[in-house]
Amino acid sequence: MEELEKTIRGCIRNDRSSQEKLYKQFYIPLFCMCRRFFQHDHEAIESVNDGMLKVFLNVGTYREDRGKFFNWVYTIVRNTALDKVRKTVPIPVRSELATLADTTPDTDGGYNPVLSLEGKDVYILLDRLSPATRVVCTLFYIEGYPIKDIAEQLEISTGTVKWHLSESRKRLRSVLERNFNERL
């Protein structure tokens, strides 16, 4: 922790070496997080970089009472990625289908199919989804966001969120049944 504090102080002084050290320390988890939102690596890298730029710009405002430093960084980078998703990924409005998916998330008893998968399988499954459904699925099943927060974050309706969640299960069902012989 002392080393992390020293690095943070270096980042406050706009020291390039400290910034590089912090960036490389958090690069992999942040990239993995962003990669789940985006289909391509360069998008994920760009999101990481944009988020880390915000971190470096505001590292002087960080206080320990707000939480751990990585969580603070992680939140910033995720929100940055979501902003990018909202700007770049068109999310189709499926309000008319929302009623069909009303029962899907909540009626499954909180079953999370992603948790049973290995890490790389998650990404393989997510690559089979459309970008918007991928984002909603990631937020709901991986990040643990409630539907309401997802709707607010992506500026869409809760019905649309539900429809995307239903769509993700429908797409993943066949894959999981064929590969893992599991029931969603």
Next chain:
Amino acid sequence: MSEEKKNHPIHGPAEPPIPIPPVEEAWPLMQQKLDARMPVVRWHTTLGRHLAGWKVLSAITASTIVSVSAFWLARHMNNNRQSKPAVTQSTAAPQDRLSQPADPRYRQQAQDKPDSKINREAWKNRQPGDNPEIPNDQEWQNKETSANHAKKTVSPPGSQSNDDSESAPESGNSIDSKSFFISKNPLTSKNPLNSKNTHGSTPPRESKTTVDSKSARGPMNLRDNALHKHNTRSAPFTDPPSSTHRNTRAHVDLASSGPPPLPDRSGYPGAAGHPNKPGHSKAPAQSKSPGDRNTKGYLNNPGFPDNPGHPNTPGHSISSGRPNSSGHSNSSNHSNSSGYHNSSPHSISSGDSNGSGDFKDPDHAGRSDKSRRPPQATVFSAFSLQNTRIYPIGRRLQGADSLSKNIDRHKKIPRAENGMAGNDKPAGPSKKISSKREHDLLMSAGLSIAKSFPIGRQQFSSYNVNAGSNTLIDYIPAPFFRLSINNRIYLEGAFQWNSPQYTSSQLVDSSADSSTRANYQGYLEIQKVTLKKLYYTDIPLTIHYRAFGNLYLGAGLQYSRLWGGVAQENAHLQTSNVNGPTFDTLSTSGMIALKNNPRAYGKFRKEDWRFLLEADYAWRRFTLSLRYQQAFTPYLPALPDGSKGKDRNASLSLHFGYNIWERHGRK
């Protein structure tokens, strides 16, 4: 979500579940973002950013000019204060002022003064029979040779154009109370070649002299021939009032003067003649007159060439009250054709010209004319008394060096004090030195370092020519060579091998192609090259003029040749399917040396001509220059969209130079 998620198999496992691009590829992109938003603070970066504004530069320039001007004014005022006592002292000492007239301007003014009272009156008193012609040099020499003993050696009036007697009427001597200008003695100037004239045959002439109440003793009547024939010691016209004035005495051929009585003859204590020199009259008592006092003071000036006792000084009696009072009473067998034409109106040429006279100047007897005549002898033919000052108006005498020194000593007398207009500043020793230096060439060479500042839309760039971060190469000293024509103008040439030129973020090249990257085969890759900085080799040639003090203003031309540059190369990936989800994202971005992209580098104009405007402040061997340069042509003839480029190179730079080598040369 917590920090423990870093090791979560989904959120961030120790082993990445998917291939992750190496962080070494991601960090440069991050670094570019940081450089753009959070540049590393360096002193020159900060300074350059702050100095980029025109307001700051204008303020610095204005403050520099104001401070330099204030410094110069303060220095100038100090000089003025120091020069005042010299003027006062010079006014109080009349004999010092005598050194003024050596300046030819004074002489010329006295000669050319058309409204001179002396000249007018002298012209009015001119006798009808007066011969205005002036014998030339050869005639004088002949006469002097035949006379075989000359009492004085004077320059013939015709030999020098500055002879005052030429411009003055010959009919008489006139004395102005203010302007004591004595024209040439008509007795000596007239008929000097008539060697056979005897005293009796010479028509009597009367020297009409106009004198004022102070200096004149009435019209001077010349003595008759008989009187002078045997009374060589009783010359009424005296030498300067000094018994030691041996060689300055003048001789009067009184035989040609006619027989006028000498009413004031007895009034001259020295009328009996020089006690030590036969035939010389003693110094009269006209020293009591104001003019005589001045004259005496003038004569007592040891530095003045007409000082009594000066061995080379021709005979002058500078008694203002006795304009014709010089001379010796010659024997009767002296003809007036002795040829001793004394161009000085004070000195009356002696009549002992036939060589058989009973008077022989022991100093001059037996000498040839040439030997007796000083090589560059000059006779002060007139003196101008203005405001109780005496200004000798005449030619340079031998031994004028001392006179020049005197003149230099009194350089600070303003001309307006003398009643003479003119804008010329009095010359002094220091001025002489500086004027001497003005004719010297000064060659110098040294080194200078320059710091350029972005102006206008130009942006500061901290990258070097190789797109690296070390910008020390931008400050390589440049050799220069200066040639100072005088202390006001100098030429300067320099060779600056590496001259950074800031530019605006100008798009130089843009090209789109199908992506060749793995996993991005269906994407369109757009490559853009944006100019950041150019590097030239400069050869400026400027001419500088000293505006005031140590501040120089310069202008010139500069030849610049492009040899490098820095640009930012960005690669964008764009989906080629317009119907599907589109995105345009930056894939790579980095600074490159412009030469590494021949396509972009080939679009620049390689040669550039610029004009320069420069303000320099020189102190000893150091020079601080503020230079503005502007190119005549755009550096990018054509833009990527096909339009014509308009941006021209311009820069504002600060140069600091030091003269390592200096050498004086002659023009």
